[in-house]
Amino acid sequence: MKSIAQIAAQLQGYDPQALSAAAVNDFLARLVEPVQQTEAVAIFDALDRVLAQDMVSPISVPPHDNSAMDGYAFDSAQLKPGAALALDVVGTALAGKAWHGTVGAGQCVKIMTGAIMPAGLDTVVPQEFTQAAGDSRIAIPPGLLRPGDNRRLKGEDLHEGMPALQCGDRLTPAACGLVASLGIASVPVVRKLRVAFFSTGDEILSVGDAPREGAVYDSNRYTVFGLLRRLGCEVIDLGVVRDEPALLEAAFRDAAARADAIITSGGVSVGEADYTKAMMKKLGDVAFWKIAMRPGRPMAVGRIGPAILFGLPGNPVAVMVTFLAFVRPALLRMMGCTADQPPLLKARSQETIRKKAGRTEYQRGRVTTAADGSLQVRTTGNQGSGVLSSMVQANGLIVLHHEQGNVAIDDEVDVMMFEGVI
Numbered sequence: 001m002k003s004i005a006q007i008a009a010q011l012q013g014y015d016p017q018a019l020s021a022a023a024v025n026d027f028l029a030r031l032v033e034p035v036q037q038t039e040a041v042a043i044f045d046a047l048d049r050v051l052a053q054d055m056v057s058p059i060s061v062p063p064h065d066n067s068a069m070d071g072y073a074f075d076s077a078q079l080k081p082g083a084a085l086a087l088d089v090v091g092t093a094l095a096g097k098a099w100h101g102t103v104g105a106g107q108c109v110k111i112m113t114g115a116i117m118p119a120g121l122d123t124v125v126p127q128e129f130t131q132a133a134g135d136s137r138i139a140i141p142p143g144l145l146r147p148g149d150n151r152r153l154k155g156e157d158l159h160e161g162m163p164a165l166q167c168g169d170r171l172t173p174a175a176c177g178l179v180a181s182l183g184i185a186s187v188p189v190v191r192k193l194r195v196a197f198f199s200t201g202d203e204i205l206s207v208g209d210a211p212r213e214g215a216v217y218d219s220n221r222y223t224v225f226g227l228l229r230r231l232g233c234e235v236i237d238l239g240v241v242r243d244e245p246a247l248l249e250a251a252f253r254d255a256a257a258r259a260d261a262i263i264t265s266g267g268v269s270v271g272e273a274d275y276t277k278a279m280m281k282k283l284g285d286v287a288f289w290k291i292a293m294r295p296g297r298p299m300a301v302g303r304i305g306p307a308i309l310f311g312l313p314g315n316p317v318a319v320m321v322t323f324l325a326f327v328r329p330a331l332l333r334m335m336g337c338t339a340d341q342p343p344l345l346k347a348r349s350q351e352t353i354r355k356k357a358g359r360t361e362y363q364r365g366r367v368t369t370a371a372d373g374s375l376q377v378r379t380t381g382n383q384g385s386g387v388l389s390s391m392v393q394a395n396g397l398i399v400l401h402h403e404q405g406n407v408a409i410d411d412e413v414d415v416m417m418f419e420g421v422i
């Protein structure tokens, strides 16, 4: 386990006063480690969990060569270029009920989708391609089929003895189905990550408190809760903590004793007069950063006891953006997940966007499909770092990279989509 100073020493040009977004992720990747404990869960409980071991296929899927169509199975050696082929139907193979007879020259077997291919037959002519040629006799017009058509091969999905899923894979609906297709009932997964969070600030009211001059209701706990739940974390809500050293110390100690990671909001900006930063410093090994980004410049990162600390800024949109850009990939690593960043999507900007080179900007955007089928994006109004309503209207974040300058209409921009994430 490396200290903040040791990690900083490994990074070229590390400047806590002007850190690029890429450098933040690089730092966090060195700071966090996957949790080691695992457990076995039933497939229905495995959705969104992270696989703790490679899953080797104990069987081949499908287990036999079988038909991909309803039709007639025959030996393709009998196909002659330019000539129709007439065949006598000598039996029927059903899905789940194989046909075990022998098939001679000039013969075929009626076969249903999923039925095992009878021995010696390699090709299926779909029912609709055939013509009746008398009682129990069909004709296949010339030029329609190649050898092997409409036959699914044994093991074409999964081969016995090969890894079907890899350690670190997230168990998507498709992956859960794949596990079931192997006949396996329970899955080894990494234990759930426990994440504690609280909001700080004397001006922050909890839902249910009476309004007071100068005070605002806490929204950060609710956005953070939603973001963590979507990740599949176990969430520990520690409420709003007032700006008093004893209360802050108790909250941090409680969080560190119960959680793998602690997320706080507020109290980390430069001019803060409160005790949050002082308490982080007192209890942990913590770096205080200014990140070259917008929104969300200040952030505190480190360890308090065994827990990783993410001290996010207070502004509601800054909280969500720093979570998506930095905390989410770090938590995924802690969850043992090998894929930590979703792919960015490209869309044409429907407007000019002013952008200063030398920092990463995240604009709230709405991606839609243009008349020509291409993707286009426009920003969703007021981009102030406290304006949550424009975040609600957005379906993604337009990521304007560190070196990037102004965006002109029809320029292509990268978008981090919310779908499936938040």
Ligand code: AMP
Pocket (backbone or CB within 6 Å): 199, 200, 201, 203, 204, 216, 217, 218, 219, 220, 221, 265, 266, 267, 268, 269, 272, 313, 314, 315, 316, 386
């Ligand atoms: P800070 O980073 O503590 O200076 O907070 C920056 C801004 O975010 C201030 O306007 C705070 O009132 C606001 N803020 C801080 N925490 C929250 C919260 N939990 N919910 C809503 N707004 C907040």
Ligand code: MG
Pocket (backbone or CB within 6 Å): 200, 201, 266, 267, 272, 274, 314
């Ligand atoms: Mg504050």
